[in-house]
Amino acid sequence: MPRSYLEFERPIAELTSKIEELSGMGKDAGMNIAEEVEKLTAKRDILIRETYKNADRWQLTQLARHPDRPYFLDYVGAMFDDFQELHGDRAFGDDGAIVGGTARFREQPVVIVGHQKGRDTKEKIRRNFGMPRPEGYRKALRLFQLAERFGLPVLTFIDTAGAWPGLDAEERGQSEAIARNLMELSSLKVPVICTVIGEGGSGGALAIGVGDRLFMQQFTTYSVISPEGCAAILWHDRSFAQQAAEALKLSAKDLEGFGLLDGIIPEPEGGAHEDLEGAASLMGDVLEKALKELLTEPLSKLLDSRYKRLRAMGVFTEA
Amino acid sequence: MNWITRLIESPKSILGGAGKNTPEGLWIKCPDCSVAIYTKEMERSLMVCPKCGHHHRISAELRAASLFDAGTFEVMDAGLRSQDPLEFRDKKKYRDRIRDADKKAGSEDAVHNYLGDIGGHTVSASLFEFSYMGGSMGSVVGEKIVRGMERSLERGCPYLLVAASGGARMQEGILSLMQMAKTSAAAKKLQQAGLPFICLLTHPTMGGVSASMAWLGDVVLAEPGALIGFAGPRVIRETVNQELPKGFQSAEFLVEHGLIDDVVDRRELPAYLKNTLDKLTERPYRQVG
Numbered sequence: 378m379p380r381s382y383l384e385f386e387r388p389i390a391e392l393t394s395k396i397e398e399l400s401g402m403g404k405d406a407g408m409n410i411a412e413e414v415e416k417l418t419a420k421r422d423i424l425i426r427e428t429y430k431n432a433d434r435w436q437l438t439q440l441a442r443h444p445d446r447p448y449f450l451d452y453v454g455a456m457f458d459d460f461q462e463l464h465g466d467r468a469f470g471d472d473g474a475i476v477g478g479t480a481r482f483r484e485q486p487v488v489i490v491g492h493q494k495g496r497d498t499k500e501k502i503r504r505n506f507g508m509p510r511p512e513g514y515r516k517a518l519r520l521f522q523l524a525e526r527f528g529l530p531v532l533t534f535i536d537t538a539g540a541w542p543g544l545d546a547e548e549r550g551q552s553e554a555i556a557r558n559l560m561e562l563s564s565l566k567v568p569v570i571c572t573v574i575g576e577g578g579s580g581g582a583l584a585i586g587v588g589d590r591l592f593m594q595q596f597t598t599y600s601v602i603s604p605e606g607c608a609a610i611l612w613h614d615r616s617f618a619q620q621a622a623e624a625l626k627l628s629a630k631d632l633e634g635f636g637l638l639d640g641i642i643p644e645p646e647g648g649a650h651e652d653l654e655g656a657a658s659l660m661g662d663v664l665e666k667a668l669k670e671l672l673t674e675p676l677s678k679l680l681d682s683r684y685k686r687l688r689a690m691g692v693f694t695e696a
Numbered sequence: 697m698n699w700i701t702r703l704i705e706s707p708k709s710i711l712g713g714a715g716k717n718t719p720e721g722l723w724i725k726c727p728d729c730s731v732a733i734y735t736k737e738m739e740r741s742l743m744v745c746p747k748c749g750h751h752h753r754i755s756a757e758l759r760a761a762s763l764f765d766a767g768t769f770e771v772m773d774a775g776l777r778s779q780d781p782l783e784f785r786d787k788k789k790y791r792d793r794i795r796d797a798d799k800k801a802g803s804e805d806a807v808h809n810y811l812g813d814i815g816g817h818t819v820s821a822s823l824f825e826f827s828y829m830g831g832s833m834g835s836v837v838g839e840k841i842v843r844g845m846e847r848s849l850e851r852g853c854p855y856l857l858v859a860a861s862g863g864a865r866m867q868e869g870i871l872s873l874m875q876m877a878k879t880s881a882a883a884k885k886l887q888q889a890g891l892p893f894i895c896l897l898t899h900p901t902m903g904g905v906s907a908s909m910a911w912l913g914d915v916v917l918a919e920p921g922a923l924i925g926f927a928g929p930r931v932i933r934e935t936v937n938q939e940l941p942k943g944f945q946s947a948e949f950l951v952e953h954g955l956i957d958d959v960v961d962r963r964e965l966p967a968y969l970k971n972t973l974d975k976l977t978e979r980p981y982r983q984v985g
Binding site for chain 2: 385463486540541542543546547548549550551552553555556559560561563564579580584586587598602605606607609611612620621624625626627631632636637649683684687688690691692693694695696
């Protein structure tokens with residue numbers, strides 16, 4: 378499939394097609410073509426570096442939602458072995474927007490849970506655009522508790538615009554499902570490492586995002602509400618999403634500044650969508666290190682530190 | 697999803713309700729039965745319409761006075777103040793919004809903490825004040841709730857939460873989202889300590905507040921007619937592109953769907969809570985050791 382380009386990536390797209398065009402001219406065009414291609418490729422690399430380095434919060438929002446960005450199952454393939462998907466919440470159904478199961482991570486057995494978006498229309502619908510219903514969160518909880526019973530560390534991967542705001546979700550207790558996960562994750566008796574791999578959208582993200590470590594990939598966002606939603610409410614106009622993205626301070630750097638992150642996971646040149654294997658390897662190294670640290674912590678200390686992290690969140694003064 | 701969503705949804709029910717203690721004017725017209733009620737009479741019946749039973753908004757102060765045994769309660773944690781860590785600005789600066797809210801609804805932010813007796817039981821309580829920025833949950837709200845819960849843990853007493861909130865406070869961004877995790881983690885401590893945690897959801901309880909500690913009580917109650925849910929009606933309507941059934945997300949709807957324990961009339965709440973707490977604290981079966 379041809380790669381998709383965002384509006385601000387257009388100069389890169391133009392240069393890329395020029396390079397392809399020149400390369401396509403083949404041998405008969407002679408030596409100086411090859412030289413030109415090399416020159417343009419070097420220019421393209423610099424352009425990519427500059428474009429992404431200086432991405433503003435609105436551009437980061439778009440990058441986090443990039444149609445070519447690797448989704449959870451892409452990383453499952455690239456980062457884990459022996460994955461066995463475990464389906465359903467044992468009560469209502471199997472939510473395609475959250476996938477989970479057991480796997481091996483660099484030989485270590487773990488439980489993994491992540492939001493899953495769809496690539497084509499059919500898959501998008503099956504995954505409900507990565508927006509879980511209560512049964513998705515309840516499936517996640519079931520897997521967290523399975524992990525606890527068998528002493529398996531939990532790795533979660535966040536990539537959702539938010540929990541599904543539909544009639545069916547409300548009828549089945551969307552709020553309760555999210556709330557319960559927050560509570561149970563806060564005291565789950567195994568290490569929990571959470572990583573934002575795309576969009577960190579509000580409570581729907583947090584419901585699988587409470588743990589001992591929180592990482593964000595370089596070009597991801599995490600926020601209390603989408604920029605569009607925020608714009609609709611505070612500006613009464615969704616077209617102010619760009620301003621809202623700036624105001625919400627939703628970048629990995631922002632969260633690091635608030636002291637909420639344990640690290641920003643670098644992405645390959647041009648973003649994770651340029652190089653899945655590279656992105657998976659960079660992420661794997663960070664997760665492996667964190668996991669090693671956590672596995673040696675006694676349970677009481679693990680839970681105590683987790684609670685202290687949560688307890689300390691917030692900024693206020695006291696008279 | 698948010699209080700302002702509700703504001704767009706039905707500005708009259710939010711702006712027209714009882715503000716702080718005494719609504720302006722001598723008479724209140726009940727939006728439900730249209731009967732004009734003398735304000736003093738309305739306050740005597742705890743802002744519940746004596747004619748039709750419609751539950752109007754009630755301030756945290758008035759509710760506290762009605763809830764606790766006379767002369768037994770005091771205000772706690774009153775000194776906490778919001779900051780502006782994001783230096784948030786939309787059409788208005790967050791700092792200005794705080795200043796205006798302080799003037800309008802008092803400087804205790806959107807939750808008031810109390811310690812007092814209900815039916816002879818000492819209870820630590822956090823009561824949302826909706827007139828303060830739509831009861832939205834920022835860092836101060838989260839901290840006050842956790843302190844309220846910690847007070848229960850210290851004293852070994854029950855904890856009561858009375859919710860009324862549009863959800864997370866957008867102006868505090870990701871920090872407001874994290875209050876959901878913080879308060880839910882503290883709720884787990886109550887559970888582990890075996891201390892009763894009662895939630896009363898009042899009109900409206902939405903978004904980040906409903907999807908965290910407000911739904912984590914051992915007993916979850918709601919006031920008649922209260923709108924309670926995760927996403928606001930407007931957002932849902934836009935998502936599914938269809939009209940919502942009558943009474944959708946009402947307290948009564950939630951009982952019917954098995955999502956809360958019961959609907960309780962405000963005027964009967966103290967007696968109801970006494971009854972509950974009497975039973976939950978008696979412990980006829982005490983394991984030895």
